[in-house]
Amino acid sequence: MHNIETLNKLLKNELAATKTYQQALDKLRDDAGLGESKELRPIYEAHKEAVSSLQALISRLGGTPCEDSGAWGTWAEIVQGSANLLGKETALKSLQAGEKSGAEAYEEALQETELSSDIRSLIKTKLLPAQQGHIRTLNRLLGA
Template identity: 30%
Template sequence: MKTNENERVTSILNDLIRTNLDRIKGYQKAADEIKDTTDFEVKSLFSKMAEDSRSYKSSLADAVVRLGGTPAKDTTAAGDVYRAWMDVKSTFSTDDVLAALQLCEFGEDRALESYKDALSENFEWPVGVRTLVESQRSSIKQSHDKIKNYRDQYAHTH
């Protein structure tokens, strides 16, 4: 693969690393802010989502290193997703878990958009890298749907 193609792939992968750093910060903040023990299931879900993103970030970083790049260590440049996640903090001042679930769903929408953008790039991906990105996107889609289901259930029971 040509050097400029490697740089293009590492740039795309670094964007996905930043997306996962956003997810980690957002879900960790959401989990930390839930104090009510009756919402333990939602808190556990948020913690699992953060852990999943740590794993995704690690796999993406390994791929970047294999391609000769340096993995990103910052959140998204624009910070839009991160700011949306950080709104979770104010959400919990009113103990509104439903609003937190809505914000997390919004964050998942942004994450899915990042993965969709990455996968729409038209070039020959290094062996195994596109499969890695597709697998993570699929997993994030499942997370999105799980958050949406919790949100719907929470809206009907609270």
């Protein structure tokens, strides 16, 4: 049961991330000529893949995957919405903050002793490394 709660918490973060990246990509598409969308699209796809992995795992464990990002998603939307108004750099910084928060959530989950080995493995080999890669991409875009 505890594993399902942890996975649903991580799933909420991933749902918030997909929503936020979708908004950012829409914004970048509207601002013609921004090359960042080529860099952000794979991150968006990776978050969608993480959502699928987590949903499948929760279902396999007999749980019900949450379907929305809850309060975190609402906060992410507000942050991204205001970032979109304030410009590209602010938008990228808000994405970066979200990625760092997501990485911290995965690291915290790994500290939980009750976490089963298959969940631990998914986080260690796939989800956390992807998150760290997203942070590196955003750092590069912000440094450019």
